[in-house]
Amino acid sequence: MKKIIAIAVASAFVAPSVLAEVVVYGVAAPSVEYSKISDTTSSDLTRVRLVDNLSRIGFKGTDKLDNGLKLLWQVENRVYIGTGDQSRGFNTRDTFVGVEGNFGRVVVGTAMFDLPFQARFDYLRGLINYNETINGVQGSINQSQARLSNLAQYTSPVFLGGAQVNALYDFGAKTTAGNYQGYQATATYKFSMLKVGATYKQNNDTNTVGQQTGALVxxxxxxxxxxxxxxxxxxxxxTPVNGLDVSVMWDRKKTKASTAAAEIRQDAWAIGANYATGKHGFGVHYGKIGNQKNMSTGLTSDDTGAYLVAGQYKYALSKQTYMHASVGYTKNDINASYSMGTTYVTGGSVSPAAVPGMKVTTIAAGVTTSF
Structure with missing residues (x-):
């Protein structure tokens, strides 16, 4: 449960005054993970370790402005309980300042996920994962996701009975070699039991592709x-019945590394379902990444795809705390190197991992509590 702390400053010479209300919130989410990587070009790896599922602490607040608008702000910080990329720390998660009114909401900030990632909460709820040890099929397949460091985002109010749009601009970076910048848009519509959506993202003048595309934190x-x-x-x-979400998604990625390079295209799709009843939650997900295609020659690069499958379960211990167990499996073709999860099961610092043809099995169990 979110805890509201009233910050008051008192002086011996003036009357006490309340300056602001700050919401302090967070998540503590340790897990024990078993991971196995086989069929690699090096030695197989098996290990058990304590890992972290995106534990964090944040501060946020609002202020009603005189013109009827509302100012909002947030500073969110990554903390670690177990293994992780511990180089990240203060304000390395969604940190922003914005205004909200009848027109919608506009925020500017840093360390915020882009619209392809936000899609799992907007219109792909059947593919949401219960923990971050196994980062979900949707997150593994959509290889253009990034946590951006320099952006502005607009979210419209709901209109026409169920429509909503989002627009995001990545300010990027400019040098004599190029002017990197990006823009994104999402449109969704909800009617009865169905919610549909589409997202488009484009980054210009950048040769960094995959999950690392974007000016990351x-x-x-x-x-x-x-x-x-x-x-x-x-x-x-x-959502045919209360508590059941069934999602399908199709993803296409096009990349070009330089002026002389060929355009490369790769398609992927996924299907998943999450069901919650009482204290219990269940989920099953499957995804397939297709082969890469050279659009200049029209030729397909064989064995550059993969498939991924995941299952998950959670049990509510209270309104704030649940325990969970998940299993994920990734099978790469001999020229592909995708992995599942944010804890870098190969021990490296990037994901996907860089070992072609590998099979990755990850089993995790842990507890997540929020405040």
Whole structure:
């Protein structure tokens, strides 16, 4: 439960006055993870360790302005209980300042996920994962996701009985070699038991592709003239009965590494279902990444795809705390190197992992509590 702390400053010479209300919130989420990587070019790896599922603490607040608008702000910070990339710390999660009114909401900030990631909460709820040890099929398949460091985002109010739009601009970076910047848009519509949506993302003048595309909080982008990434995401969630979400998604990624490089295209799709009843929650997800295709020659690169499957369960111990167990499996073709999870099961610092043809099995169990 979120805890509201009233911050008051008192002086011996003036009357006490309340300056602001600050909401302090957070998540503590340790897990025990078993991971096995086999069929690699090096030695197989098996290990058990304590890992972290995106534990965090944040501070946020609002202020009613004289003109009827509302100002809002948030500073969210990553903390670690177990293994993780501990180079990240203060304000390395959604941190922003914005205004809200009848027109919608506008925020500017840093360390915020882009619209392809936000899609799982907007219109792909059947593909939401219960923990971050196994980062979910949707997150693994949509390889253009990034936590951006320099952006502005607009969210419209709901109109026409169920429509809503989001627009995001990535300010990027400019050098003599190129002018990296990006823009994204999402449109959703909800009617009866069905919610449908589509997201488009484009980054210009950047040769960094995959999950690392974007000016991330923990990396930089080197602008490269005529390079780009384009991402198309379409999906829907059906809720036929209360507590059951069934989602399908299709994703297309187009990349170009430089002026002389060929455009590369890769398609993927996924299906998943989450069901909650009483204290119990269940989920099953499947995804398939297709082979890469060279759009200049029309030729397909064989064995550059993968498939992923995941199952998950959670049990509510209270309104704030639940325990969970998950299993994920990734099977790469001999020229592909995708992995599942944010804890870097190969011991490296990037995901996907860099070992072609690997099989990754990850089993995790833990407790998540929020405040």
């Amino acid at each position: 923990n990396s930089t982008v080197t602008p490269t003239a005529e390079a780009f990434l384009k991402n198309y995401l379409v999906g829907a969630t059906l």
